[in-house]
Amino acid sequence: MRIEGATALVTGANRGIGLAFAQALLDHGAATVYAGVRDPSTVADPRLVPLALDITDPDQVAAAAERVGDALIVINNAGTASGTGLFEGALDGARREMEVNYLGTWSLARAFAPVLARNGGGALVNMLSVASWRARVETLGYTASKSAEWALTNALRTGLREQGTLVVGVHAGYVDTELVSHIDAPKISAESVAEQTMQAILHDQPEVLTDETTRSVKAALSHTVQGIDPVGITTR
Incomplete structure (x- = not known):
């Protein structure tokens, strides 16, 4: 599908991967890129349109879908990591990870599905992680939320295909x-x-495996449980 001339929304676009997504869209000719962030004052790139958006707030999600009604590309990048481990760390951190990384992404996808449909289909991108497939004891809360987000992504492919x-x-x-x-x-x-x-x-590709570690871990999913070694895998 096309990027040139498109309107796009990127969540968590004030820094890191989200900012890189937003700038890449502009470099490829996107006409307007909204930076959906909790604090619009943190958006420093003047080419981006700041948009107050906490993806865990239903009212803000609904308002974003109404304001960016011409969106052709939506990138779910906003996420959080608390460091909650299997045996250490407050479960409140894991709840927050699930609320943002999984339920927030789901909420935004629901809100923008009809927007994308009206605009001819478009693209919905979810920023996942190698942690979607490989849990670490030290960061179980994060990896569990990313596994849930991966399941959501697969379901969205089915639900939005038509x-x-x-x-x-x-x-x-x-x-x-x-x-x-x-x-x-x-x-x-x-x-x-x-x-x-x-x-x-x-090029209408449904999955991006960005590095050799990710490609190796994805390939290992067809192995036995014992063949999936969690050492060295962490969050993005």
């Missing part, structure tokens, strides 16, 4: 952002994640 909406799931291991700046490990750039996603939109 209206012609391309649903893209983007998976990545470590991405070089502030979130994992304290981790000493190979990382892919946010710009690479964004550009690979633009190519998926342009």
Whole structure:
């Protein structure tokens, strides 16, 4: 599908991967890119249109769908990580991860499904993670929320097929952002994640496996449970 001339919405677009998504859309000729963020004052790129949007707030989600009624591309990037582990950390953190990463993404997809249908189908992109498939004891709350978001993404492909909406799931291991700046490990750039996603939109591809770690873990899903080794896999 096309990007040039399109109106797009990117959630969490004030920094990191979300900002890279928004800038890549502009670089590919998008006419208008809305940056959906909780605090519009944090949107520094003057080319973006700030939009107050907390994806866990039903009223703000509904208002966003009404304001961006000409959206052709919607990128669900907003997310959170609390660090809640299997045996340590408050479960409130895990609840927040599920509320934002899973239910917030679901809420936004529901609100924008009819918008995309009216505009000819368009594309809905969900920023997932290699953690969708491989849990770590130390960050179980996050990985569980991403597994749920992956299941949601698969269901959206089925549910939005008839209206012609391309649903893209983007998976990545470590991405070089502030979130994992304290981790000493190979990382892919946010710009690479964004550009690979633009190519998926342009060529109607439903899934993006952004790095070798992600491709290896996805391939391992067909192995036995013992063959899926969680060591070294963390959040994006």
